[in-house]
Amino acid sequence: MGELQAFVNQAKLSAQKILSVMADLQAGFDEPPLPGENEIEAYGISSIISFTGKIKGRILIDMEHNLGLHLARMITGDDYRTAYNEMVLETVAELNNTISGDLVTNLNNNHGLKLWLSPPIVFIGEQVVITVTRLTSTSLVCRTEHGKLLFNIALEGVS
Amino acid sequence: MLKHVMLVDDSIVVLKMLEKTLQKLDCQVSATARNGKDAVKLYQEHKPELVFMDITMPIKSGLEAAAEIMGLDPQARIIMLTAMGDAEIMARAREIGVRDFLQKPFDEQMIKDTLVKLIKEEQ
Numbered sequence: 001m002g003e004l005q006a007f008v009n010q011a012k013l014s015a016q017k018i019l020s021v022m023a024d025l026q027a028g029f030d031e032p033p034l035p036g037e038n039e040i041e042a043y044g045i046s047s048i049i050s051f052t053g054k055i056k057g058r059i060l061i062d063m064e065h066n067l068g069l070h071l072a073r074m075i076t077g078d079d080y081r082t083a084y085n086e087m088v089l090e091t092v093a094e095l096n097n098t099i100s101g102d103l104v105t106n107l108n109n110n111h112g113l114k115l116w117l118s119p120p121i122v123f124i125g126e127q128v129v130i131t132v133t134r135l136t137s138t139s140l141v142c143r144t145e146h147g148k149l150l151f152n153i154a155l156e157g158v159s
Numbered sequence: 160m161l162k163h164v165m166l167v168d169d170s171i172v173v174l175k176m177l178e179k180t181l182q183k184l185d186c187q188v189s190a191t192a193r194n195g196k197d198a199v200k201l202y203q204e205h206k207p208e209l210v211f212m213d214i215t216m217p218i219k220s221g222l223e224a225a226a227e228i229m230g231l232d233p234q235a236r237i238i239m240l241t242a243m244g245d246a247e248i249m250a251r252a253r254e255i256g257v258r259d260f261l262q263k264p265f266d267e268q269m270i271k272d273t274l275v276k277l278i279k280e281e282q
């Protein structure tokens with residue numbers, strides 16, 4: 001199995017598990033993975049984690065504002081009027097950290113990839129376009145009852 | 160249960176969740192830090208009974224900070240918080256002398272079980 005496929009398969013499992021445990025949310029990955037585009041038009045709140053080890057790359061999570069607000073409410077126990085709030089953004093960053101951690105742990109234990117995560121960054125904006133260059137990537141669209149979430153997994157030096 | 164607990168994590172969400180849960184378990188948080196460098200400094204100032212420490216943090220990682228704290232105080236009680244539970248990291252942490260691990264996402268029962276286990280092991 002290629003590296004990217006191994007990442008994609010595990011990403012689905014990790015996302016479903018973590019969203020269920022942290023926020024009691026069912027995540028559906030009904031669409032097939034999308035081939036990597038050079039530009040991604042963001043849904044609204046995005047978080048990126050890089051990793052290094054036998055393979056280098058990064059994991060991008062991007063979600064609609066409503067989903068971010070719902071997750072922040074479920075995880076912190078507080079309500080927020082707007083996604084432009086430090087706790088909402090930190091929730092998205094921590095969610096990415098936890099999903100990516102589970103993904104990387106499984107890949108390390110099952111495939112010996114010795115991957116190590118960086119701390120996440122998070123950003124929010126209107127009509128944000130994220131460019132992906134020099135990396136092989138694939139996107140997964142995840143639907144929940146509170147909004148959509150996109151995973152983009154990009155690996156360096158992999159075809 | 161414990162009067163002086165220190166929390167170290169670069170995520171304010173995790174700090175908030177942990178503090179709320181520990182208060183429910185009758186534990187008091189006396190210090191928080193958001194990176195390993197501040198964790199070492201605050202440990203020396205506060206000498207907490209227990210430290211919950213994240214592994215992946217900016218400036219200085221939790222493993223580096225834990226090693227430094229254990230060097231300063233071999234009796235320090237440190238529980239690592241980690242999103243990454245792979246065997247190699249856990250082995251490195253055990254060599255440093257940490258007492259236990261909590262893999263994220265953790266809930267109230269997991270934290271309670273960890274505290275009870277720690278206290279039982281010391282009795």
